[in-house]
Amino acid sequence: MKKSTQQTIESPIPEKPIQYRLRQASCITVESAIRNKVNLNISWYDVHGEEQSQKYSISAGSVIEL
Template sequence: MKKTIEETTIQEKPIQDRLKQASSITVESALRNKVNLNVSWYDVHGEQQNQKFTILAGSVIEF
């Protein structure tokens, strides 16, 4: 019997959607006119996932 491994990829969503699901938000760097964030959350299976975002100067995000 041949087993197949189903590969799933994290569907990238806009930062506002990810912030609503976030379990933690980490500032990875803040240089010049941009901030790099790593947003972590738990999916429906209880697995921790993350997605990285770059926020440019002048951007407004709501928590």
């Protein structure tokens, strides 16, 4: 009798530009602001209603529109 193995492959969240994610954002968290860099964690809900998040690092002097 042969056993079958089933693999679950999770596809990573596609990398999108920060402006695209900001339009979808349900929560924006500043994780750190050190040495002219700000690290953000942007969360949003996908089409299935599941929360997703992606981290971004922006340089001092960068302008983003909320």
